[in-house]
Amino acid sequence: MAHPMTTKNGQPFDRASLESLMRRRLFYTPAFEIYGGVSGLYDLGPPGCGLQSNIIEIWRKHFVLKENMLEVDCTMLTPYEVLKTSGHVDKFSDWMCKDPKTGEIFRADHLVEEVLESRLKGNKEARGQKQDEEKEDPKKKKKKVKTIQAIKMDDALVQEYEEVLAKIDNYSGEELGLLMKKYEIKNPATGSELEPPVAFNLMFGTSIGPSSNLPAFLRPETAQGQFLNFQKLLEFNQQSMPFASASIGKSFRNEISPRSGLLRVREFLMAEIEHFVDPESGKKHPRFEDVKDVELELLNRSVQLAGKTHVETTPISKAVSEGIVDNETLGYFLARIQQFLLKLGADPTKIRFRQHMKNEMAHYATDCWDAELLTSYGWIECVGCADRSAYDLTVHAKRTNAPLVVREVRKEPLRIEEWQCDIDKKRFGPRFKKDGKAVEAAVEALTQDLREKLSMDLKNEGKIVIDVEGVGDGKVEIDKELIAIEKRTRIENTREYTPNVIEPSFGIGRILYSIVEHNYWTRAEDEARGVISFPPAVAPTKVLLVPLSTHPDFRPLVRRLGDKLTHVGVSYRVDDSNASIGKRYSRNDELGTPFGITVDFQSVKDNTFTLRDRDTTRQVRANEEEVCEAIMNLVEGKETWDDVAKRLPIFEGQEVD
Structure with missing residues (x-):
């Protein structure tokens, strides 16, 4: 739905005129147009290329050079196994619904959003028309008011729609289906009933090699290459933590129903940062003092869940200290992201940061904020800033046994008192035969609390019983002749840990289009004379x-x-x-x-x-x-x-x- 906007000189914003200008002056053009084109695929012309190059150059200076980041350029082809391990094969999906009569496909959350916003707009216009008619001739008024009442919504329903829209990103597929039934949302073009929403994986599948026996995907993000190279980057950085890697490159997502021009496409340029931090440091950032007074427009999770979209202007230091933003490093990057967008020419009144709700967050995230820019299409996510915790390094290390960890010498040796299990392997093997490895692994996996309890069982009863999956009935008895459980002190001189990751991820195409909208206007003396007021550094x-x-x-x-x-x-x-x-x-x-x-x-x-x-x-x-x-x-x-x-x-x- 189009949102009412004005240009920087106060005139009504005309999206059709701008998009006509951008195509006419070859900022971009539909790809393969002489063959009919393919939705969601566009080519950039000379001005678009120049604009994109300048955005990337400013990004590199603002982030990579300023923060001494380690830039890498990783392959776009990614083996199936990598993205299976990362969770993308199972979880990287959107909800789609199909019109069984026409075969047309809709993205469920976008369809609900568009229909409800359209109804709200119609209701607002109807009310405005009624108010105008009440000032007219009473004889003419009666007939017109009946037409208005047919589409008018009561205040309770208006509020209900607004609350649904505030939480639209938090609904599951089943919940979206229920909303479609409740509000009778059908195919807007034909009025046909739609099938219930189903999950659709957004990755483009392919294969590697002449035999096509190595399944793969075109990458949906640049992040995985950075994670897989973590150990080499750590070594290149002389084992020094924290540090950040960065990557700029194409990513691919098989969008269900790409619309909105350059804002929702199937092939796009990303610029991503993976900032690796020590989880025990409280995720503090050494330069947080530099940005502590930067004020951001924050739309937090609790406000959205209450069905509202109210933002609060908050200094980032206050947002972090009050726990609205989880930690300093996350807060530091939110402030730096805003500074970057302002350098590009974003309108400061059209920037906000929206926190993801629980159901909306990616499978790898523990917290996430989006930098959103207001456009004629509404608020558009242009930068995501996620706390990925240690998810990616942990799952890849577990799958490959690669040491994706940091090892550092402790300033002072650490004395650790712990319960240790000693197995008599000479007797253990003959006793459990083929199940020996499974039983031994179950013993090693026992928690400290359980080990303490079992030591008492061993002392009092001369045996212990533990759970071992896949062996007998799942319970295994071990006699005291086979195992000893004692509390001992261990000296640890080296610390080993898996870093956590804060990830700012920039959609360059979305930023590019939003910046153009924010800077487009027409001369007051001649509305046919369009102007795009790019800052000099950004201008193609x-x-x-x-x-x-x-x-x-x-x-x-x-x-x-x-x-x-x-x-x-x-x-x-x-x-x-x-x-x-x-x-x-x-x-x-x-x-x-x-x-x-x-x-x-x-x-x-x-x-x-x-x-x-x-x-x-x-x-x-x-x-x-x-x-x-x-x-x-x-x-x-x-x-x-x-x-x-x-x-x-x-x-x-x-x-x-």
Whole structure:
């Protein structure tokens, strides 16, 4: 459902106009379009590629360089066994429902959400229409009000719908099916009854090798490669903890019913961080002080479960100290994520952090918060920040016997008093024969509390009875001649532990589209003139070079300016078409190009040029060195346009439509 939004200059947001612009100017295009296309698959054009590259570059500087992270690039093909162990084969699913008449497939939670939101919108419009009609001629009013009452909902039902929507991510498949029955949710196009929701695994299956005997998947996330390389990364980091790895690459999810353009696709770019921490450290972060005063809009789990969507502006230090956010490292990354989104040009009034509810969380998570950006499609999850505890390293170590652990020398030896079991193996084997290993493993698995109790049984009764699965009736008796259980002191000089992991995971495509929406607007004097106000560092092209005409005297100046900009890493384009200067600037405003340099006959005479600002359309004039210096400062964030306009002479004129 479309959400009412306004642009940064207060105008109503027109999604159709923006998406038309993005396709027309080749930010993106449907993949395989001349063959009819495939839903959920898109190609990026030159502006889209430039924008995506700049987002990734800022991400690397903001996270990888700032935090000294270890970047890896892991393969996208993943053997079945790896994702079976990680839990993705069994649990990486969404709920889908099918129209048995047409074969159309819907994602159940999205269908319920869309239908209820549509009904709420219709009810709101109906009420507004009724209020308008009450001011009209009473003779006309009567007939119209009957039409309104047919779709009007009472306040109790409105509240019920709003509570369901607040908890939509927390429902199981069975609960979604019950909601569909209760609210008579059918195929919106045909009105047909739908089958109950069933789980659908989102991974793309494939096979490796000419014999196709090694089943595999296209990875659904970049994380598993980082976990499997943990021991090597720890060694590369000289066994020093904590540390973080990072990875940027394509992932694949077979979305049930991809819609919403770039927001829900089947192949997408991810940037993920795995920050490994010592669980005994309380998951503290050494740089938490740097962000402790950052305020976030938090929508916590309890508020959602109460059927509300109220957010509270909270300093991250307070959120951590009060237990709203579980630990410092999780809180640190939430604050850093917000700072990153603001660098990209996200509207600060359209950012919130929503905590996952219990039923919604991924199978590996103990806590998770999503950074959501408000778009015309509603609140969109763009970054997930999960506490994966020690889940992944533990399951992979158990399956492979690989030592995915940290070993460190203790500052002071640790004295441990514990109950130890000593087995007489010479007698143990002949007594239990083929069951010996199973019985021995059961003894080793006994807890300290149980060992203490069994030591008393051994002393008083001369034997113990333990549970051993798969042996006899599941109970095994062991005589005192075969086992001794004694309390002893053990000195431990080395500590071994499995790290916990905090994982920020960024959906680059979703961020890209949301940033475009947040920065799109139209000129007040001409609504057909669209502008995308990317921050200079984010903009696909930084500078447009505009020669006044095709006069040959301009070419050396344009070439020299281009070489100078290229040398300092500033991207540019030349537009020497026959269109007016105003038109040339206008169509590059649509691409988000922040600055323009005009080359005219005065430039030939005295080597001065006009420098134009995209958002204000104001211009200054200065020599080549001053103009290039101003552009570098603007792109690097050392100056704003106001700073430049104060120190360089204002120029009037020349921009003509």
